[in-house]
Amino acid sequence: MSRGRFITIEGGEGAGKSTLIRSLEQVLEARGLDVVTTREPGGTVLAEEIRNLVLHPPGETQWSALAEALLMNAARADHVEKKIAPALAAGKWVICDRFADSTRVYQGIGGVNDTMLQAMQAEVTKDAAPDITFILDGPVDELLQRRTARGTSDIFERRPIGFHTAVRERFLEIAKAAPDRCKVVDASRDPSRVLEDVLSVIDERVSAS
Ligand SMILES: Nc1ncnc2c1ncn2[C@@H]1O[C@H](COP(=O)(O)OP(=O)(O)OP(=O)(O)O)[C@@H](O)[C@H]1O
Numbered sequence: 001m002s003r004g005r006f007i008t009i010e011g012g013e014g015a016g017k018s019t020l021i022r023s024l025e026q027v028l029e030a031r032g033l034d035v036v037t038t039r040e041p042g043g044t045v046l047a048e049e050i051r052n053l054v055l056h057p058p059g060e061t062q063w064s065a066l067a068e069a070l071l072m073n074a075a076r077a078d079h080v081e082k083k084i085a086p087a088l089a090a091g092k093w094v095i096c097d098r099f100a101d102s103t104r105v106y107q108g109i110g111g112v113n114d115t116m117l118q119a120m121q122a123e124v125t126k127d128a129a130p131d132i133t134f135i136l137d138g139p140v141d142e143l144l145q146r147r148t149a150r151g152t153s154d155i156f157e158r159r160p161i162g163f164h165t166a167v168r169e170r171f172l173e174i175a176k177a178a179p180d181r182c183k184v185v186d187a188s189r190d191p192s193r194v195l196e197d198v199l200s201v202i203d204e205r206v207s208a209s
Pocket residue numbers: 011012013014015016017018019020146147149150187188189190191192194
């Protein structure tokens with residue numbers, strides 16, 4: 001059995017990650033592929049517990065950025081070990097809603113040293129290196145409007161606009177530094193166009209590899 005493929009979807013809040021993943025899953029399944037969709041933080045029983053603790057800290061309490069980075073990586077270690085690596089070994093295609101780049105972006109902006117974030121990431125993701133990462137990118141104010149329309153809220157979404165601009169810039173920097181792995185997609189267009197772009201990159205770079 002050949003190894004499956006690992007696709008990660010990144011980008012700020014409201015960029016359309018979850019929307020893209022739903023349609024991408026359908027298309028790949030229609031091609032006869034065995035597809036597993038999952039998300040971070042989360043994806044396993046333990047990691048989902050950590051997700052809840054990180055995104056909704058009890059009462060008025062707050063994690064430091066370093067504590068968040070450690071929690072995200074603890075969740076990711078469980079997720080890689082119990083779900084992602086076994087699925088890839090079984091020949092499945094895994095699509096993950098956020099992955100290690102999000103930790104570098106969010107906890108990096110929070111002040112955690114990038115060298116340390118990368119060192120943690122290298123260890124935690126050594127059995128699950130993404131074949132491709134799509135970074136959904138678009139003007140912050142447009143994405144902000146989508147979020148407001150959707151009406152959900154967690155500790156990362158309630159930050160000021162400058163924060164969301166920094167998130168966008170950091171994702172673009174990561175993409176620039178890893179052009180073989182990352183593909184920036186203009187997420188301000190219609191969902192069908194976003195999907196079309198993503199599929200053409202998958203056909204070109206991932207299916208054949
Ligand atoms: N390309 C698009 N054009 C217009 N609206 C979109 C597009 N993609 C998604 N939306 C809408 O924007 C909102 C946010 O989309 P979605 O939940 O997929 O984003 P997300 O990146 O998963 O956000 P989060 O990081 O908060 O989970 C939803 O209401 C969705 O229907």
